[in-house]
Each structure stands twice: as structure tokens, then as C-alpha cells.
Amino acid sequence: MxxxxxxxxxxxxxxxxxxxxxxxxxxxxxxxxxxxxxxxxxxxxxxxxxxxxxxxxxxxxxxxxxxxxxxxxxxxxxxxxxxSRLRDLPGMIADFETLVKTFPATPAAAECWYRIGRGYFDLKTREGYGKALEPLRKAIELDPKKYLDEASQLLISCQTLREDVDGVSKEIDKYFEARETASVSPAILAWLGERYFKRDNFKAAAKYLVKATTPDNPSGTQGIVWNYLAWPNWRMATTTLPSVLSTSTSRRLPKGRAGPRRCSPKAMPCWARRAWTRPMPVPLKACRS
Structure with missing residues (x-):
């Protein structure tokens, strides 16, 4: 009793x-x-x-x-x-890891894997970012409805903080594949596009830089993103920038953001400053008309 x-x-x-x-x-x-x-x-x-x-x-x-x-x-x-409530992250991680290993069929498995990944992320160390990857992927695998968005955002952030360019690319691709309406930080997309641009992988650079643009509101896009899309690689300018602008309600880019000749040289990357005196490709002029 x-x-x-x-x-x-x-x-x-x-x-x-x-x-x-x-x-x-x-x-x-x-x-x-x-x-x-x-x-x-x-x-x-x-x-x-x-x-x-x-x-x-x-x-x-x-x-x-x-x-x-x-x-x-x-x-x-x-x-x-x-x-977790006491912010004892190592202790929380240890308990949840033991739980999912001892009771792999526990109804709390997806939640535990997510919180393990989140715990490693919150340690704010390079090693922690690496250890967070697999738990977060398991959380998505076990309960994509609940954890796809939260875990995917953390995976992308982890790979970005590790500066793993190809890793960021893979996580973003998987996220968009799973959810067409996925939202990724424009700053991360711009960073990724810039890294591929510097590798001379212009196709990959354009793929992510375009996702960082706001065609219906060009002023909402960082000017540097337009710079990378349009200059100095004229092939990107003729294939990528026009397609982006064609979906915009306004074909004219805002002052100071249309391209490298309307931006302050101080705000441009070093490769653009070196290219400042080069002739502007004819196709880009057409895009700016």
C-alpha cells in the first residue's frame, strides 16, 4: 500500500x-x-x-x-x-551514450542520439564538432520527422566550424535532398561558394552561391556574393547570373551591389582587387543593363 x-x-x-x-x-x-x-x-x-x-x-x-x-x-x-539541465555536458553525454548502447531499442533512442550530438556541439571544441556528426545522423535516421531540421542545421554548423568544405557540401546536399524547402544560412552558403571558387571549382561555387542569393530582393544579398558569381570568371557570369536575375522582379541590381565596379575595392576579396583594371566581360554588361 x-x-x-x-x-x-x-x-x-x-x-x-x-x-x-x-x-x-x-x-x-x-x-x-x-x-x-x-x-x-x-x-x-x-x-x-x-x-x-x-x-x-x-x-x-x-x-x-x-x-x-x-x-x-x-x-x-x-x-x-x-x-543536461545542470550543464554537465560530459556527464550527460556519458549517460545517454550508455543508455543507447545498453538499450538500443529504447523509445528514447532518437532523442538521446540528438542530445548526444548537441552536447558534443555545445562543448565548442574541434574534436567535439567531429564527435557530434554520427549521433546527429542517427537521430535523423531514427526520427526524421522530428530531427531532420534541427540535426541537419547542427551537422552543417559542425562541418563549417571544422572548415571541412566537402563535408559541409555533403550535409547541405543531403538536407536539400530530404527537404526541398530547406533553409540554410546564407553566410554558410556564401562561405562554401567562396571556398570552391578559390579551388577553381566554379560549378560547385555557383551552385551554393546561387542558393545564397535573394533574386526577388537583390539588395538582401551580400554584394560579395554577386561579385563571386559575376567576376572574374565570365563563364559563370553568362550562365549563372542571368538565370538568377531572370527570376527577379527587378532586373537592376541595387547601387553598390551590382558587381565589382560598383563596389568599394576595400570591400572586395584580394583576387577581385587584382582584377580591378581588367576589362569587364561583355556578357556581364548585358546583365547589368
């Missing part, structure tokens, strides 16, 4: 009463088969008060002393969740 009363109080949100009732049960029946479950329920009640230190103490007892009990799954999850 004491055991059931404590559960009912916890479920009703009467956490202090539940703690008192379950403490009485634990003290009076230390050898009862329901002891691990009572500890887990008291831990949840402590968490609800909140009294995180006492809650963690109960979950730690389960983890250490009841390795084969079904309550272990809940203990790992609750312990990881509390450590």
Missing part, C-alpha cells in the same frame, strides 16, 4: 508527499523486489521538487547496484536529463 500510495502522489504532482511516502517504503522494505522502481520514482519526485542532487543520488544507486533491472533504463535517461 505504501508503495502504490507513493506512486499515486508522484503522478499527481505531489512530489514532496511522494518523497516522504517512498522514503518510508525504502527504509521499511530494503529487500523488496520493487526497491529499484521505488528509488527511480523517488528520484523523479526529487527532480520535480526540484532537488537535483538527491534525484541524481537515487539514480546513481540504481546504476551501480541494479545493473540488470528494467529500472536501469529510466535511471540512465533521468540522470542524463538532469545533468
Amino acid at each position: 505504501i508503495y502504490k500510495k507513493g506512486f499515486a502522489e508522484a503522478e499527481a504532482g505531489k512530489y514532496t508527499d511522494a518523497v516522504n511516502t517512498l522514503t518510508m517504503f525504502i527504509q521499511e522494505f530494503p529487500k523488496d523486489a520493487n526497491l529499484p522502481v521505488a528509488l527511480a520514482q523517488r528520484g523523479i519526485a526529487f527532480k520535480g521538487i526540484p532537488s537535483f542532487d538527491k534525484a541524481l543520488a537515487d539514480f546513481t544507486v540504481i546504476i551501480k547496484d541494479f545493473r540488470g533491472h528494467p529500472a536501469l533504463e529510466m535511471a540512465y535517461y533521468q540522470s542524463g536529463d538532469i545533468k
Whole structure:
């Protein structure tokens, strides 16, 4: 009766009463088969008060002393969740990693993998960004409806912070493949396009630079993006820029953003400043008319 009363109080949100009732049960029946479950329920009640230190103490007892009990799954999850709230990222990661490895079929698997990836990302280290990749991909695989957008954005950010150009490209491509209406930071797209441009991979550069443009509102696009699309590679200018502008409600680019000759040389990349005195390709003039 004491055991059931404590559960009912916890479920009703009467956490202090539940703690008192379950403490009485634990003290009076230390050898009862329901002891691990009572500890887990008291831990949840402590968490609800909140009294995180006492809650963690109960979950730690389960983890250490009841390795084969079904309550272990809940203990790992609750312990990881509390450590997340306390910003103990390494502790959270360790608990969730152990949970998904010990109980791979747990209903919380997708959530745990996402939070593992997010935890590694929040460590803000190059190593952490690398370790975040696989957990985030697993979260998408297990529950794409819930985690596709959040995890994809983190994957793209991780690869960008690692300065892995091809890695960023792959994550962006997979995201757009999964969701045609995906939204990616124009700053990241511009950065990626610039890196491919400097590799002389103009096709790849154009692919991502175009995604960074706002054809219906050219002034909303960084001037440097138009520069890379139009100068000095005239082949890009004749194939890419006209197609972008053709979808715009206004064919005239805003002053200061139309191309390198309307931009301040100080705002241009070094390759553009060196090319400042070169003749403007004829096709680009047509685009600017």
C-alpha cells in the first residue's frame, strides 16, 4: 500500500508527499523486489521538487547496484536529463551514450542520439564538432520527422566550424535532398561558394552561391556574393547570373551591389582587387543593363 500510495502522489504532482511516502517504503522494505522502481520514482519526485542532487543520488544507486533491472533504463535517461539541465555536458553525454548502447531499442533512442550530438556541439571544441556528426545522423535516421531540421542545421554548423568544405557540401546536399524547402544560412552558403571558387571549382561555387542569393530582393544579398558569381570568371557570369536575375522582379541590381565596379575595392576579396583594371566581360554588361 505504501508503495502504490507513493506512486499515486508522484503522478499527481505531489512530489514532496511522494518523497516522504517512498522514503518510508525504502527504509521499511530494503529487500523488496520493487526497491529499484521505488528509488527511480523517488528520484523523479526529487527532480520535480526540484532537488537535483538527491534525484541524481537515487539514480546513481540504481546504476551501480541494479545493473540488470528494467529500472536501469529510466535511471540512465533521468540522470542524463538532469545533468543536461545542470550543464554537465560530459556527464550527460556519458549517460545517454550508455543508455543507447545498453538499450538500443529504447523509445528514447532518437532523442538521446540528438542530445548526444548537441552536447558534443555545445562543448565548442574541434574534436567535439567531429564527435557530434554520427549521433546527429542517427537521430535523423531514427526520427526524421522530428530531427531532420534541427540535426541537419547542427551537422552543417559542425562541418563549417571544422572548415571541412566537402563535408559541409555533403550535409547541405543531403538536407536539400530530404527537404526541398530547406533553409540554410546564407553566410554558410556564401562561405562554401567562396571556398570552391578559390579551388577553381566554379560549378560547385555557383551552385551554393546561387542558393545564397535573394533574386526577388537583390539588395538582401551580400554584394560579395554577386561579385563571386559575376567576376572574374565570365563563364559563370553568362550562365549563372542571368538565370538568377531572370527570376527577379527587378532586373537592376541595387547601387553598390551590382558587381565589382560598383563596389568599394576595400570591400572586395584580394583576387577581385587584382582584377580591378581588367576589362569587364561583355556578357556581364548585358546583365547589368
